[in-house]
Amino acid sequence: MAKLSLSPKILDVLDFGTPSAERDISRGLEKYFVESAAYQRVRSGAKTILMGNRGSGKSAIFKVLARRERAAGSHVIELSPEDYSYELLSATMEAEHAGSWAKTGAYAAAWKYLIYVLVMKALAKKGMRLTKGGGREIHRYIRDSHGAQQLGPLSLLVSYLKRLEAIKLGPIEAGLRTRELDRLYKLEEIHNLMPALQRVLDGQRVAVFVDELDRGWDSSEDARAFVSGLFQACVSINGMHRNLRVYVSLRQELYDDIPALYEDAQKHRDLLEKIHWSEESLLELIAKRICYSARENGFDADALERAGARACWSAVFAGQPGRARHTSFGYMVDRTLYRPRELIQFCSEALDQARGRIARLPVPYAAIERSEYGYSAERTKDIAAEYRSQYPGLLSVFEVFRSRPPAFGREELELLCLELAVGDVPTHGTESWLPLCDPNDLIEILWRAGLLTAQPAENGRFLGSHQVQHLNLAAVRRFRVHEMFHASLGITSGANA
Numbered sequence: 001m002a003k004l005s006l007s008p009k010i011l012d013v014l015d016f017g018t019p020s021a022e023r024d025i026s027r028g029l030e031k032y033f034v035e036s037a038a039y040q041r042v043r044s045g046a047k048t049i050l051m052g053n054r055g056s057g058k059s060a061i062f063k064v065l066a067r068r069e070r071a072a073g074s075h076v077i078e079l080s081p082e083d084y085s086y087e088l089l090s091a092t093m094e095a096e097h098a099g100s101w102a103k104t105g106a107y108a109a110a111w112k113y114l115i116y117v118l119v120m121k122a123l124a125k126k127g128m129r130l131t132k133g134g135g136r137e138i139h140r141y142i143r144d145s146h147g148a149q150q151l152g153p154l155s156l157l158v159s160y161l162k163r164l165e166a167i168k169l170g171p172i173e174a175g176l177r178t179r180e181l182d183r184l185y186k187l188e189e190i191h192n193l194m195p196a197l198q199r200v201l202d203g204q205r206v207a208v209f210v211d212e213l214d215r216g217w218d219s220s221e222d223a224r225a226f227v228s229g230l231f232q233a234c235v236s237i238n239g240m241h242r243n244l245r246v247y248v249s250l251r252q253e254l255y256d257d258i259p260a261l262y263e264d265a266q267k268h269r270d271l272l273e274k275i276h277w278s279e280e281s282l283l284e285l286i287a288k289r290i291c292y293s294a295r296e297n298g299f300d301a302d303a304l305e306r307a308g309a310r311a312c313w314s315a316v317f318a319g320q321p322g323r324a325r326h327t328s329f330g331y332m333v334d335r336t337l338y339r340p341r342e343l344i345q346f347c348s349e350a351l352d353q354a355r356g357r358i359a360r361l362p363v364p365y366a367a368i369e370r371s372e373y374g375y376s377a378e379r380t381k382d383i384a385a386e387y388r389s390q391y392p393g394l395l396s397v398f399e400v401f402r403s404r405p406p407a408f409g410r411e412e413l414e415l416l417c418l419e420l421a422v423g424d425v426p427t428h429g430t431e432s433w434l435p436l437c438d439p440n441d442l443i444e445i446l447w448r449a450g451l452l453t454a455q456p457a458e459n460g461r462f463l464g465s466h467q468v469q470h471l472n473l474a475a476v477r478r479f480r481v482h483e484m485f486h487a488s489l490g491i492t493s494g495a496n497a
Contacts, residue, residue: 107229393429
């Protein structure tokens, strides 16, 4: 196949989009969005709990789905990080040990109350008071109970929690306390409106999206109850009517950090959708963005689309000298954890390195190599930051691998992990967890975080947690630091490979 060439003018305007779906949705995300099997299952309503690592595309799925729901005439409610604050919750609510105060159940009730009120507010907007089938009842309730008081979502949630807390911890006679709690847990205030709400939903659809629960995550008692209560509420509400759907996205680390959530998830595994990307789907993602950027800037993108994803890549990025044209894709994707945000970031940095140095595409391989250190340093810090609530000081553990050979036999790695745990190799800020780890625990943590890859079969490939979900690490005899961290940690890839 003949080599595809692009106009030199495209170099100055080529854009891979932003790493953030919140910003990208207004720049064309819907046009170059990859409609994965995961997206299709969420869109159909078969899956309502979306799980994945940071940068895996959870927000992109929600943003595109929300826009398409609006286009289809649905009412859409989006709860963003501004609508919840773990620090405020911890400062406001009493501790669970302060009394008979089962927080997860209380948060579940408060979440159900909040979401039902938000749904009724959306349905009770102008014009609904004249509708039949329950509209008048809902409008009357919203007018009388929430008309003058315009509380934000978090304030509304906290106000309901405080009502529960006051009864749980207040000086109320036991029998009365039980009756009052039962009334609040059963949402008696709005319970009689449920038949009216179901009738209205027969003719209207409402979609609720709760995203970015990891923003500000502090692993506190209230933060865990907040998320596990939301999970319970989501499952309950989604069984109420086919035209009411609550979608929640969870980062994998949050899921792993909340035992109650994990236990609930075992009963509702059929509702969970885990996002996974392959090399092929990541290549498709970048090719779509290249074609869209070319067309939006007045260039003919038809030839690009007809040529296919690999030819599209090779038109923008040169391969390694003396090797196949698309080897640069393999080089870059091998330095990711298969997350779209990472590949977009790497591609953008390589393009920025080339601008001003070259007059036309493709971007030379040398520009990719020059951009690697900045990309690697940023990703190393970001990965450590993802686990700051579970494993504070993880970055200092990463630093222990600086300038070492990239590959380790099991005995050598276990000895290093033992020295880390007992403090013979110093780290900073790890006192709460590292001394509790045995070598196998620490190997598991570093593999899950992405720093290490494992070779399950002799002379086979080294595999990371982004490539296989389950691996018997106890049987693995050889490990290797993932290539994404090499430049940042000063690791020479060729040594002891």
